[in-house]
């Protein structure tokens with residue numbers, strides 16, 4: 001169990017993610033991003049690497065893949081909103097995307 005993202009962290013951590021291509025979900029207190037890759041293998045490789053981190057954190061993305069795109073939504077179901085775990089996983093995914 002984790003806590004919802006604090007008001008302070010919404011002004012700092014969340015803003016930083018919004019500068020980096022994340023968007024707030026229109027209907028939920030969640031963040032979304034669609035990553036685009038060169039091809040399906042690169043997209044699936046990203047998902048495989050992200051999945052290992054997600055499992056280690058015990059925090060799992062809602063995501064879908066179509067060919068070279070991976071659409072990600074991050075939310076913490078336990079708090080029905082964004083928590084520090086979503087910030088953590090978002091940063092990891094951005095880092096994996098670059099490598």
Ligand SMILES: C[C@H](O)[C@H](O)[C@H]1CNC2=NC(N)=NC(=O)C2=N1
Nearest residue numbers: 058059060061075076077078079
């Ligand atoms: C019981 C288990 O710890 C919980 O269901 C975890 C697993 N993964 C999770 N993933 C996400 N995204 N949100 C959660 O609240 C969550 N909870």
